[in-house]
Amino acid sequence: MIDRLDHLVLTVASIPAAVAFYEGVLGVRAETRDGRTALHVGDQKINLHEVGHEFSPRARAALPGTADLCFTTGTPIGAVMARLAAAGIAVEEGPVARTGARAPLTSVYCRDPDGNLVEIANETG
Secondary structure, eight states, X not given: OOOOOOEEXXXXXXXXXXXXXXXXXXXXXXXXXXXXXXXXXXXXXXXEEETTSOOSSOOTTOOTTOOEEEEEOSSOHHHHHHHHHHTTXXXXXXXXXXXXXXXXXXXXXXXXXXXXXXXXXXXXX
């Protein structure tokens, strides 16, 4: 019945801080339209809701720092690590081998400003 993910919602403490990380560090395109901010990732998007100002309907327990996200990239993982280091973002783990939805991955893990776990990976298969 379901054929793809269109968007998901990430509840954050500060939309400007989230945009600074995802757009400034990870290179994701942010867009604000009709008072709502979204991060565009390929053909999908991540809608940002600021805690205390969420749009309804919403998750029952919408809280900053409760997500675990994985993004794939064509940028070599060494260059990803260098970009994170240049931005002062610590790599918590990696590079490590993981299993992705389409292929094996080589991944590094860091945290966004809210403490969400962010996995950045190269498909290796």
